[in-house]
Amino acid sequence: TALHLREDNARFILLALVMIVYMLTGASVFMLLEQDNERVEKDKYSKYLKSFKDKYPNVSDHDLTDLLRVHADAQALGYVGYRRPRWDFSGSFYFVGTVVSTIGFGMTTPQTLAGRIVLIFYGFLGCAGAILFFNLFLERIITFLAYVLRAIHERDLRRKGLINESRDSTGRRSSQTSEEDNSDAWKDNWKPSVYWVMLILFVGAVIVACCASAMYYPVENWSYFDAIYFCFVTFATIGFGDYVVSQRDDYENVHWYRFGNFIFIVLGCCCIYSLFNVTSIVIKQFLNFLIKKLNCKCRR
Amino acid sequence: TALHLREDNARFILLALVMIVYMLTGASVFMLLEQDNERVEKDKYSKYLKSFKDKYPNVSDHDLTDLLRVHADAQALGYVGYRRPRWDFSGSFYFVGTVVSTIGFGMTTPQTLAGRIVLIFYGFLGCAGAILFFNLFLERIITFLAYVLRAIHERDLRRKGLINESRDSTGRRSSQTSEEDNSDAWKDNWKPSVYWVMLILFVGAVIVACCASAMYYPVENWSYFDAIYFCFVTFATIGFGDYVVSQRDDYENVHWYRFGNFIFIVLGCCCIYSLFNVTSIVIKQFLNFLIKKLNCKCRR
Numbered sequence: 001t002a003l004h005l006r007e008d009n010a011r012f013i014l015l016a017l018v019m020i021v022y023m024l025t026g027a028s029v030f031m032l033l034e035q036d037n038e039r040v041e042k043d044k045y046s047k048y049l050k051s052f053k054d055k056y057p058n059v060s061d062h063d064l065t066d067l068l069r070v071h072a073d074a075q076a077l078g079y080v081g082y083r084r085p086r087w088d089f090s091g092s093f094y095f096v097g098t099v100v101s102t103i104g105f106g107m108t109t110p111q112t113l114a115g116r117i118v119l120i121f122y123g124f125l126g127c128a129g130a131i132l133f134f135n136l137f138l139e140r141i142i143t144f145l146a147y148v149l150r151a152i153h154e155r156d157l158r159r160k161g162l163i164n165e166s167r168d169s170t171g172r173r174s175s176q177t178s179e180e181d182n183s184d185a186w187k188d189n190w191k192p193s194v195y196w197v198m199l200i201l202f203v204g205a206v207i208v209a210c211c212a213s214a215m216y217y218p219v220e221n222w223s224y225f226d227a228i229y230f231c232f233v234t235f236a237t238i239g240f241g242d243y244v245v246s247q248r249d250d251y252e253n254v255h256w257y258r259f260g261n262f263i264f265i266v267l268g269c270c271c272i273y274s275l276f277n278v279t280s281i282v283i284k285q286f287l288n289f290l291i292k293k294l295n296c297k298c299r300r
Numbered sequence: 301t302a303l304h305l306r307e308d309n310a311r312f313i314l315l316a317l318v319m320i321v322y323m324l325t326g327a328s329v330f331m332l333l334e335q336d337n338e339r340v341e342k343d344k345y346s347k348y349l350k351s352f353k354d355k356y357p358n359v360s361d362h363d364l365t366d367l368l369r370v371h372a373d374a375q376a377l378g379y380v381g382y383r384r385p386r387w388d389f390s391g392s393f394y395f396v397g398t399v400v401s402t403i404g405f406g407m408t409t410p411q412t413l414a415g416r417i418v419l420i421f422y423g424f425l426g427c428a429g430a431i432l433f434f435n436l437f438l439e440r441i442i443t444f445l446a447y448v449l450r451a452i453h454e455r456d457l458r459r460k461g462l463i464n465e466s467r468d469s470t471g472r473r474s475s476q477t478s479e480e481d482n483s484d485a486w487k488d489n490w491k492p493s494v495y496w497v498m499l500i501l502f503v504g505a506v507i508v509a510c511c512a513s514a515m516y517y518p519v520e521n522w523s524y525f526d527a528i529y530f531c532f533v534t535f536a537t538i539g540f541g542d543y544v545v546s547q548r549d550d551y552e553n554v555h556w557y558r559f560g561n562f563i564f565i566v567l568g569c570c571c572i573y574s575l576f577n578v579t580s581i582v583i584k585q586f587l588n589f590l591i592k593k594l595n596c597k598c599r600r
């Protein structure tokens with residue numbers, strides 16, 4: 001058990017190191033991709049502001065700075081333009097959804113002290129509940145997939161004549177017991193299923209994202225790829241808030257759009273959460289493989 | 301097993317219903333808390349804009365609207381005022397951290413097409429890795445706590461004379477086997493530990509949040525409660541982005557501040573993720589209890 005414990009700790013530390021390296025690499029990549037654009041955009045903004053000041057020299061700098069600050073804050077809070085109200089019931093429900101799912105777009109945030117205090121307590125239970133919901137969804141999906149995959153597997157075996165009728169009944173019985181402890185469905189005793197589950201969840205997530213994007217992009221006037229980007233950022237519960245759907249106040253069929261939005265976000269978050277979890281199991285297996293390799297080398 | 305399956309499905313549906321009710325309730329509460337403030341602030345902004353237009357009648361509406369839009373976008377992207385660069389290495393690293401942890405403040409978002417495409421692939425692996433990291437952290441913490449709590453438990457028993465020396469050695473052996481299958485540490489065979497683990501994680505999270513807030517609030521010029529609110533929103537990986545630390549470009553000891561920030565966010569996210577997971581187990585037990593109650597009533 002001492003070795004076992006040391007291996008657990010080694011895996012944890014190895015993963016921490018891998019994550020740090022992964023993040024440093026990512027930081028370099030994104031820096032290279034984005035840095036030039038930042039410089040260009042910053043210059044463009046400065047020039048724009050300067051041209052405005054040149055055109056209207058009578059506007060005092062102090063007044064303009066104040067106005068711009070007030071306006072930017074107001075825009076961030078959704079007070080500007082043809083935006084839906086933030087805190088009517090449907091807006092508040094949307095907000096609560098972003099809290100509980102931990103998406104947190106930030107298009108709506110509590111501004112009162114009471115709202116912020118309530119948020120901490122409300123979010124605590126809500127986020128825990130949502131994690132349970134995602135976990136139970138994953139459990140249900142795995143049970144279902146294990147059942148289907150096993151049925152296909154057995155049919156293949158039967159076709160090849162490896163199972164005769166009498167064996168078939170025991171096969172069925174064993175598939176029923178596997179349903180009982182479904183959490184073991186992807187453990188080492190039946191390896192392909194992790195990858196199968198991962199593939200099927202991946203396909204499911206892609207289908208949900210494509211369908212959702214097909215709904216979002218014409219309604220929001222985004223490009224199709226922007227909608228896909230929005231879907232990934234949302235379903236992964238990253239929720240940057242740079243693109244947020246259902247924010248204008250002039251949609252046709254607004255209730256259907258909001259309902260579709262709700263269904264797509266729930267489905268998408270469930271799929272991607274499950275996919276991340278299954279992927280994390282594969283990463284864990286890879287780490288175990290690495291540790292075994294390293295161990296062998298050390299012993300030599 | 302048919303009953304067992306039906307119970308699993310019933311639990312999933314029951315949780316979905318509970319979550320919907322919880323969200324509807326929350327939506328009402330936040331609506332009541334925030335709606336008045338929204339109206340007041342909207343009026344304030346309109347009046348402010350109007351007074352500016354009255355003061356400077358020569359500024360054309362079209363030019364002003366354009367400037368305000370450009371400025372608000374620039375502010376959201378961090379081009380305005382004494383802000384740190386977004387896409388130098390440390391800024392990019394911060395960005396990557398918000399992606400991988402799924403906090404997603406949104407203070408920095410990829411603006412180029414290439415950046416967005418890379419984000420989807422990079423985020424996929426990164427988020428899965430981070431979920432594994434949080435899960436391994438939880439596993440390590442539970443192993444550690446199970447070890448400590450069992451040691452205290454045994455000391456208590458020994459003090460009361462319930463274990464003599466010869467039993468003590470077997471007790472120790474049994475505690476070692478419990479380390480081996482640490483995932484069972486909080487299962488039904490030793491009930492108090494779920495609540496103990498929950499309490500200890502809660503205390504841990506509160507301590508991390510209080511220490512982090514003590515660092516943040518003087519440096520960022522926030523109130524202490526705002527810093528606590530920021531900590532909850534961040535550690536729960538909600539990440540609204542209404543408060544984001546380490547955004548100015550004029551901190552003293554900036555490297556130490558960034559390092560402390562990194563450590564606090566990692567620790568805080570680990571603690572709150574673990575706490576949410578343990579809480580979700582307690583919620584699951586409560587749902588099981590509810591289902592048992594409902595079953596008894598149906599059978600009568």
Ligand SMILES: [K+]
Nearest residue numbers: 104239404539
């Ligand atoms: K967010």
Ligand SMILES: [K+]
Nearest residue numbers: 103238403538
């Ligand atoms: K988030």
